[in-house]
Amino acid sequence: MAWTKEEELRLRKVIKDSGVNLLKENLVQGTWGNTAVRLDEDHMLVTPTGLDYVALQPEDMPVVQISDTSVWSNGKKPTSERKIHAAIMSDRPEINATIHSHPVWCSVLASARIELPVMSDEMQKLVGGPARVGAYGLPGTKTLKEGTVAAMKGRNACFMANHGVFCAGRDMDEAFEIIRVMEKSCREYIKQCTLKITGQLEYSDELLFDYFVSKYGK
């Protein structure tokens, strides 16, 4: 064990707070989504599976071995998505915190499987370029893990097809900045597409709804 008890306690609280903050900032619904923080080069703390963030306690977060995620201790059963968190941490030594979630606007692009172009200097700085879409796979599968790792190459965020978004930072604060800029950029992209397709100059949700109803309404 290459970390102190104090550091572990601090990071347990970081994970607990990250879940609550995802809920507060409307970046997740219910029990979906999970976060992880690195303890050392081969260990991380992750959120447990299937429990809501409000009820979770810092001591519930299991310590998971990055090189073999079937090995875990000191907490409740870890999220089935731990393999993705571990794969990113293994592939990217500079990454110490990861967030996987399903915010509304990111989910639109994940569902359409469309790459998000760079929408701002802030996105370029935080994400590192256009956000790609990883290959579709069922939750917990090798396909989903490998697709996410490939889409994250040289980036700090990517979409997971029909699933959500994955973000990675040097610490949890940075990972949150990344997920926020992704959500903001997706929203802006959708607005721009709506204006382009409708030929209007000013965006409103009503404009989008009217277009949708006229094209898909029965």
Add this chain to the structure above:
Amino acid sequence: MIDNKTKEVVMQYAAKIVAEGMNGKGDRIAMRTKDGFCVNDASAALDTLKEEDLIELPLDTDDKDFAVIAKLFSKRPEIHALLYTHAPFVCAVARAKATIPAVLDDMTQIVGLNCKTCKSATTDDLVKGLRKRNSVLVPGGGALTVGRTMDEAYTCALVLDKASHAYVCGSVIGGNKIINCIEAKLMNFIYQKKYSKVNQENISKREGE
């Protein structure tokens, strides 16, 4: 008589629906009780809801305003909570009388394989539309969502709202890619029977059921 815990849960989730902007005209929030179900009175809007606006009705009520709720609680014993809400993107799909396909995997898990706009707002059509699903859209109206707990019904409404965003916006940015039916069924089964079971049991205790 409605117990204090039920009143507390209903008031708490009514406030959450309003905070999320999912409220609108004709909203309903209902929770199963020992003697029937607790629901907001037909004239009581969620944004001004008070505890005294909550009424309790038996499952065999003949009040037409609450016939759908009574029938659903009678037909589906696993359901303990029901919401009728009006999130704007959901209402856009209901206005188009469209079906939201399996655009997101959390939608397939909690809402169902798709979410249809039913033919009409009659009790029979709504109950039919909810078969093997936890949500149905009312043509020109909002969404009916149900759950094993109030928390699950609320989460279902949130996820449905997100799926509506994906479906509506997807039409503008290039079209949705749909999850295949077998994978959607598998995810729904695992979520309903395994993944969410412990959590829903914990929440059920918290909600005093």
